[in-house]
Amino acid sequence: MAKKKVQQPQNDITEFFDALAAYAAEKGIDKDVFAEKIKSAIEKSLKTSMHVEDKDSECVFVNIDFDRKIFNVSVLKEVIEVVDTLYEPEIEIVLEEARKLNPAAQVGDKIRVPIDPHEFKRIAAKNAKDLIKQGFRDIERQQLSEMWGEYENEAVSALVTKIEPKTGHATIEINHNEVLLMRADQIPGEVLHVGDIIKVYITGVSKEYKEGAKKQSLRITRTDRGLIKRLFELECPEIYDGTVEIKAVSRAAGSRSKIAVISNDPNVDAVGACIGTQKSRINAVTKELKGEKVDVVLWSEDLEEFIKQALKPAEVLRVVITNPDPKKKECKAIVPDNQLSLAIGNKGQNALLAAKLTNCKIDIKAESKVTPEDLIVTEYVPEEPAEAPAEEAPAQAEAPAEEAAPAGSSAEE
Numbered sequence: 001m002a003k004k005k006v007q008q009p010q011n012d013i014t015e016f017f018d019a020l021a022a023y024a025a026e027k028g029i030d031k032d033v034f035a036e037k038i039k040s041a042i043e044k045s046l047k048t049s050m051h052v053e054d055k056d057s058e059c060v061f062v063n064i065d066f067d068r069k070i071f072n073v074s075v076l077k078e079v080i081e082v083v084d085t086l087y088e089p090e091i092e093i094v095l096e097e098a099r100k101l102n103p104a105a106q107v108g109d110k111i112r113v114p115i116d117p118h119e120f121k122r123i124a125a126k127n128a129k130d131l132i133k134q135g136f137r138d139i140e141r142q143q144l145s146e147m148w149g150e151y152e153n154e155a156v157s158a159l160v161t162k163i164e165p166k167t168g169h170a171t172i173e174i175n176h177n178e179v180l181l182m183r184a185d186q187i188p189g190e191v192l193h194v195g196d197i198i199k200v201y202i203t204g205v206s207k208e209y210k211e212g213a214k215k216q217s218l219r220i221t222r223t224d225r226g227l228i229k230r231l232f233e234l235e236c237p238e239i240y241d242g243t244v245e246i247k248a249v250s251r252a253a254g255s256r257s258k259i260a261v262i263s264n265d266p267n268v269d270a271v272g273a274c275i276g277t278q279k280s281r282i283n284a285v286t287k288e289l290k291g292e293k294v295d296v297v298l299w300s301e302d303l304e305e306f307i308k309q310a311l312k313p314a315e316v317l318r319v320v321i322t323n324p325d326p327k328k329k330e331c332k333a334i335v336p337d338n339q340l341s342l343a344i345g346n347k348g349q350n351a352l353l354a355a356k357l358t359n360c361k362i363d364i365k366a367e368s369k370v371t372p373e374d375l376i377v378t379e380y381v382p383e384e385p386a387e388a389p390a391e392e393a394p395a396q397a398e399a400p401a402e403e404a405a406p407a408g409s410s411a412e413e
Helices: 010-027 031-049 095-101 122-151 225-235 270-275 277-288 303-310 337-344 346-358 387-412
Strands: 060-065 070-080 092-094 110-115 155-163 170-174 177-181 197-205 218-221 244-252 256-263 293-298 318-323 330-335 361-366
Touching: 031 060, 031 070, 070 095, 092 095, 095 110, 155 177, 155 225, 170 197, 170 218, 177 218, 197 225, 225 244, 225 256, 225 277, 244 270, 244 346, 256 270, 256 303, 256 346, 270 277, 270 293, 277 293, 293 303, 303 318, 303 330, 303 346, 330 337, 337 346, 337 361, 346 361
Parallel strands: 070 092, 256 293, 330 361
Antiparallel strands: 060 070, 070 110, 155 170, 155 197, 170 177, 197 218, 244 256, 318 330
16 A cells, blocks of 8 residues: 555645745745755754654654645654553554555554644644744844855945834845844934935944854944944045045934044045035935034144144134043143133033044133143153152142142033
């Protein structure tokens, strides 16, 4: 007697494979890899429902052939003589039924028993569905890791495909792969809509692919200062070809940013190149950043001059370096009384961005509040010549700082 084959409705099988083929094509996934993920998911699910402790045990057999549209599932069951109270249909089959599949079957034998996918137990079917979905995500993560590994710290275009109303998280599509853009990684105040094409900055790509990992392999954001640099590279050919160089960037995402630039060609105006004719280039950057203002200033090796530039649009009369130590630079910036608020900025933002740009702590003083102590310039003494003076220097530097505190508070007034 020939083995009994499980017959599945041809329409169902055709629709099944057509749907899988369409999904694989949409995601750019190889059909064979796709089939292996489905096969693995079904095997794991059935082993779980059969209470198989050894997950490597060969007791479940899945055959998927995309080209011939074949989908067969069978499990290994032990032949028993009669049904008793301990009968386990998931792993046992009575002799009478077994001989319908294999006339030579004997009690104690293990034979393959075909399973109709339509008859999967509800729990087993749900587990298989979840595992298949996980398999799809694993494939997509692996593709992202392989595809975008060389794009770390780069900006790419992305299509917004979904917005989560409660959380504000956005699902975006990058080269047919879906990636989650968390609300915290979106520019404060911006409202994204399905269909928007935006620039995102890739802050990290997982170097090692781990199957089943919950964390997405591609980490993206719109708040990183690196996005500012990449946007100017796209808009300004002089930056892209190296004629103009971005030396430093500081950013308060959604509000204001500052970039310091320098020209490697004396005939090219670095600031003008970034701004563009009729502000065309800087306006394009601002538009992408949803209205975030960007100050372009000239970088200088002279720290005093650089700080003056960084505090723009405020006018700075003088900069006094109070701690020239490269690791913890400090200075006082003296401005006209009517420029104090502009120099500090709304909620101290201009001063903070200037400090980050120059990597120097800046104490802004109104001209009318300046004391003789404020004008004392401290010379930098390396630590190598003598340890004792280096230890005494901070103690001497602290006294003027303490005396200057009341003056600083009065300047804020």
